[in-house]
Amino acid sequence: MSRNDVAREVERQLEVMAEGAEQLVGADELRPRLEAALREDRPLRVKLGMDPSAPDLHLGHTLVLQKLKRFQDLGHLPIFLVGDFTARIGDPSGKKKTRPALDAETVRANAETYVDQVGKVLDVSRAELRFNSEWMDPMGAADVVRLCQRATVAQLLAREDFSQRYRAEEPIGVHELLYPLVQAYDSVALHADVELGGTDQTFNLLMGREIQRQYDQPPQAIVTHPLLVGTDGREKMSKSLDNGIGITEAPEEIYGKVMRISDELMLRWFDRLGFGEWGDLAPARDAVAGGAGDPLALKHDMARRVVARFHGNEAGEAAAAHFRRVVQRKELPEEIPEVRLEGESEGLGLLAIIARAGMAKSNSEARRLVAQRAVKLDGQAVNDPGTSLPRGGPYLLQVGKRRVAQVWID
RNA sequence: GGAGAGGUACCGAAGCGGUCAAACGGGGCAGACUGUAAAUCUGCUGGCUCAUGCCUUCGGAGGUUCGAAUCCUCCCCUCUCCA
Numbered sequence: 001m002s003r004n005d006v007a008r009e010v011e012r013q014l015e016v017m018a019e020g021a022e023q024l025v026g027a028d029e030l031r032p033r034l035e036a037a038l039r040e041d042r043p044l045r046v047k048l049g050m051d052p053s054a055p056d057l058h059l060g061h062t063l064v065l066q067k068l069k070r071f072q073d074l075g076h077l078p079i080f081l082v083g084d085f086t087a088r089i090g091d092p093s094g095k096k097k098t099r100p101a102l103d104a105e106t107v108r109a110n111a112e113t114y115v116d117q118v119g120k121v122l123d124v125s126r127a128e129l130r131f132n133s134e135w136m137d138p139m140g141a142a143d144v145v146r147l148c149q150r151a152t153v154a155q156l157l158a159r160e161d162f163s164q165r166y167r168a169e170e171p172i173g174v175h176e177l178l179y180p181l182v183q184a185y186d187s188v189a190l191h192a193d194v195e196l197g198g199t200d201q202t203f204n205l206l207m208g209r210e211i212q213r214q215y216d217q218p219p220q221a222i223v224t225h226p227l228l229v230g231t232d233g234r235e236k237m238s239k240s241l242d243n244g245i246g247i248t249e250a251p252e253e254i255y256g257k258v259m260r261i262s263d264e265l266m267l268r269w270f271d272r273l274g275f276g277e278w279g280d281l282a283p284a285r286d287a288v289a290g291g292a293g294d295p296l297a298l299k300h301d302m303a304r305r306v307v308a309r310f311h312g313n314e315a316g317e318a319a320a321a322h323f324r325r326v327v328q329r330k331e332l333p334e335e336i337p338e339v340r341l342e343g344e345s346e347g348l349g350l351l352a353i354i355a356r357a358g359m360a361k362s363n364s365e366a367r368r369l370v371a372q373r374a375v376k377l378d379g380q381a382v383n384d385p386g387t388s389l390p391r392g393g394p395y396l397l398q399v400g401k402r403r404v405a406q407v408w409i410d
Numbered sequence: 411g412g413a414g415a416g417g418u419a420c421c422g423a424a425g426c427g428g429u430c431a432a433a434c435g436g437g438g439c440a441g442a443c444u445g446u447a448a449a450u451c452u453g454c455u456g457g458c459u460c461a462u463g464c465c466u467u468c469g470g471a472g473g474u475u476c477g478a479a480u481c482c483u484c485c486c487c488u489c490u491c492c493a
């Protein structure tokens with residue numbers, strides 16, 4: 001690459017790095033390093049921390065992963081940092097119940113699950129997986145004190161949730177103040193060039209820059225991404241609020257969940273999720289935003305692409321077909337699961353069948369569903385909860401719109 | 411160490427001796443409607459082959475009472491204020 005080519009490439013990459021991001025801090029310090037890396041044909045080291053206690057990734061997490069993939073596509077090296085040391089002490093900010101300290105084995109298992117899930121978004125074979133116990137465990141008390149010298153209480157209290165709690169006279173454990181420091185030191189140990197995270201991580205990421213300077217390293221650039229609003233359109237997406245779309249969910253599930261967000265939320269998601277990839281849909285998006293256009297078509301496109309991100313294009317198409325068929329045309333799905341139940345001498349009562357087939361939690365619930373005319377047998381609504389079926393089959397059983405099975409009674 | 415508040419169904423929250431399987435809201439499920447699995451409206455939302463029936467449930471264990479989520483005793487847990 002000529003000098004000019006390199007310069008151009010540096011600017012191009014910086015642009016990519018900023019796509020869809022809330023903030024890119026430290027571009028100026030990164031520029032010469034990126035330039036050198038390109039010249040010497042070596043990757044930048046791009047850190048992403050993971051919480052080893054919550055390995056269930058959802059669509060919100062994928063914003064950052066999507067960006068990490070972009071880095072990888074640019075030839076850089078993703079480093080997943082598992083905060084296993086940190087996890088063993090206990091969770092800081094989450095003022096919930098003291099999470100039980102995780103043992104090494106659980107952390108390993110969680111990390112594996114995490115990598116599995118991340119593998120749906122980017123190529124994990126071209127990435128590093130590290131655990132911060134690697135350098136934290138060998139540290140002595142003196143080392144820890146030395147690390148603490150690198151920051152002041154005032155600096156730490158500047159963090160929003162700390163200052164808030166301080167003002168509110170809520171307790172702040174001393175060890176909690178250590179968290180940002182440890183996380184920052186991880187960047188030192190990893191020689192991180194860039195660290196990614198959600199906007200909620202801004203403070204910790206910035207602390208990494210401070211501490212790296214203290215250890216005579218050039219400060220990492222940080223790229224923060226906005227948090228994604230959940231399917232409820234109100235709160236940020238999180239597992240505990242059950243308003244998320246899990247990365248490992250079935251394609252039809254993901255598709256359906258995207259389809260049922262409000263049109264207004266759809267636009268916000270588009271802007272968050274689409275960076276760098278959905279440019280071709282931008283006109284359609286703008287049309288919808290302007291009150292014209294076809295919201296349903298756009299939503300279909302988005303749903304298909306979200307599914308494709310995790311499960312591939314084919315699954316995206318299949319999920320789209322499934323939705324059109326089952327939800328829009330109210331037809332039976334192409335594949336109906338088969339259920340075999342053990343019958344009694346007389347056969348089996350309908351309520352028991354529904355419950356045992358896992359289509360209701362209990363006989364009582366099945367009874368209520370029948371009363372609500374939600375149960376169909378071979379296409380006919382059932383009115384009598386006392387219905388009983390002789391052995392044999394297959395019986396086509398539908399409970400509500402989304403539960404269908406072919407039942408055999410043996 | 412001292413003072414106080416509280417633990418109720420999936421969540422929040424009423425109830426404070428019988429009419430309580432427990433108001434109300436959220437969530438969930440179902441039905442209608444719909445471009446949509448959205449919005450809206452309506453119903454349901456402990457278990458039991460279903461019953462003016464039985465069983466389990468209001469932090470835990472005992473007790474008072476014909477009868478307790480409600481009163482008493484002890485215990486466990488959470489929170490707030492003061493030191």
